[in-house]
Amino acid sequence: MSEFSDGRERVLTVGVAVARSGRLANLGDPLDFAMTLMEEKLAGAGSVGHRIRLASRDTRSSAEGARQAVDELVRDEDAKIILTLAGTRVLPAVADACEAVGVPCLSSAFPWQVYYYGRGADDNRPFDWTYHFCWGLDDIAHTFADLWERVDGRKHTVGCLWNDGPQGTWSRHPEHGFAPAARARGHDLLQPEPYREPATALDAHVTAFRDAEADIVTSAATGQDLALFRAQAAESGWRPRLITCSRWLAYPPSVTSTGGQPAQAGVGTLAYWTPAHPYVSSLDGMTAAELAEAYEQRTGRQWLQPLGLAYALFEVAAHALTTADDPTDRRSLAVALGSSRLRTIVGVLDWTAGPVANVATVPLAGGQWQEGTRHDYELAVVTSGQVDGLPVGGDLISG
Template identity: 70%
Template sequence: MSLLRPKLTRIVNGGRAHRVRLVGRDSRSTAEGARQAVRELVADEGAHIVVTLAGTQVLPAVADACEEAGVPCVSSTFPWQVYYYGRGADDAAPFRFTYHFCWGLDTIAETFADLWELAGGRGRTVGCLWNGGPQGSWSRDVRRGFAPVARARGHHLVDPHPYAEPATDLTGHVTAFAEAGADIVTSAATGRDLALFRATADERGAAPRLITCSRWLAYPPSGATGGRQPAQAHVATLVYWTPAHPYRSSLDGTSAAELADAYEQTTGRQWLQPLGLAYALYEVAAHALRTADDPTDPAAVADAVGRSCLETVAGRLDWRTGPVPNVATVPLVGGQWQPGHRHDYELAVVNNPQVDGLAVDADLLVGRGRGVGR
């Protein structure tokens, strides 16, 4: 927010200038904290639009609270099927005030299938390290999930019993994958649970050749512990934003590279994938306030989001074309956390069939493993 505050002091709508204030509330990473944060933003701050970049429990709670309060909300970093259908919408009854931009479970499956095939051709046997929560349940969903898309690509999925987070013993999963000959594992695990799985597989001599994981991989690997490498090291993942993406901000033309550099200069920390989406949230909010028939009317601001097609630092966001009302999509490419030059680990782009102007900058690293895939 500190990078944006000087650029968003006012908006002009219909020739009239309106003062802008950026205010925030802490959700405390709980659903109830998220609902309370929305209540305070609306009642105490008079928020005209709310933006959020949150996780499994918090994001739906923020969006639902905004929908109930009749306040526009724009969110990201949550597969759109979970956001839309998981909150109770359907094609005949979309949301009125809440909007989202992100990739889908289907896109994750296509991106990972590309990586599996890059590692060993079509028809792989893939172990599924999926929990019993929303990530696992939606990954398995037979209509809108990850699994049907991966199977349609010709891959065989081995899905043992769901585990509860935080996991305490993943021996059963390691054994099931080894017995099925799964030399590739896909996951939506937390970093902690992924580390437990890798340690268990290593101890049993059943390390997979490749792991793809869609959760917690947006952030650089932390330092090794207990002599082991970080859980994310050499794990392949989805890539939705990097400094090399050929995108610019609609606010002032800032490029993805310039945004990442400003973040690193300001914080002293390595750039993060969610940075581009977080910045774009404010771009969408400003665009909606500038183009709404009445920027003081919540319904008009929500309508403005719904008809937006905007080039942002996270790419083109187009709510006019779906895939469903309230949702704009973000393309994905394949990446992997590999040892870097400027940082211990850097997110390399290893496969890109989707984003023009983004170079593949590394080969996919695949271990020898012990399993034998089909």
């Protein structure tokens, strides 16, 4: 809680809303791990006369649990700022709850158009309390188009396997989504009716893509739904030359495999953070490679892309707490977040540059899940995209 711990030092609490149970529990690992690493490092990172403390609550992988987590962090822990990561329904619920009670919130791992326009903001009416850093749906489209154009060096008819949730809906948006950016690159998009998630049958999509000779498929599906699509495509005797997929497919196969060949095998995806990214932490100088290695050594599991985003959440929170005019005042902290420009372990995050108020962007490169040496499947960087200084680690493999 926010209190004088020894008569002189005030403790400032950073609240963390993290999935520890429910369907997103595995995907809460990066934030949980980053919090463990940061507890000691942040203890001495506050303003003069203040100490930073971390407190967390389980979102239980649900919107209701997310709202309860925010309520408890504010009421019971006196959190001055709340951090969260990932979850198509959970992240917006955390942010909306923070907006409602008037506490600064910082989040990531969610395309910024879905976060911003999907929660009701517009260019003339930004949020008061909630801030975010991520890539955009248009950035995904350009990254995937870089991959598509490596297949025979031409433009393609691309089958779009969209769900009926927020990311699928906004990917189809005629102005703010994935579709206009992909079409601007000269590709034709075939967009059948969206499927309900989790999918039970995707044979209609398989038939539509096969009949239209769409040799590339793109999606934002879960590993489970993409595995179903690939199985039904194989049963029909048809296979696309390349699949590109964002969202859960940025995680290693050990997280989303449904048995047999993992859904990610050969899939092109986003490379937003890897051990090869040329970035260091603003707090302690830790490199991307060192963070990935620390995760593997301590957990025995394969590194995860969201590790970088999770670590950067704490970097930005510490920056706001040390630069705010009054770090004990939530409004002052919100102002500090909105004026932040910081070099982090995921690159430069700059809220003064937009693209809209409340949002800073993360650059993307193109990756593909290929058979590896240390792990069964590893994310190979196949295009450096928007990331200056990122080495390409492999060639794109297509059918």
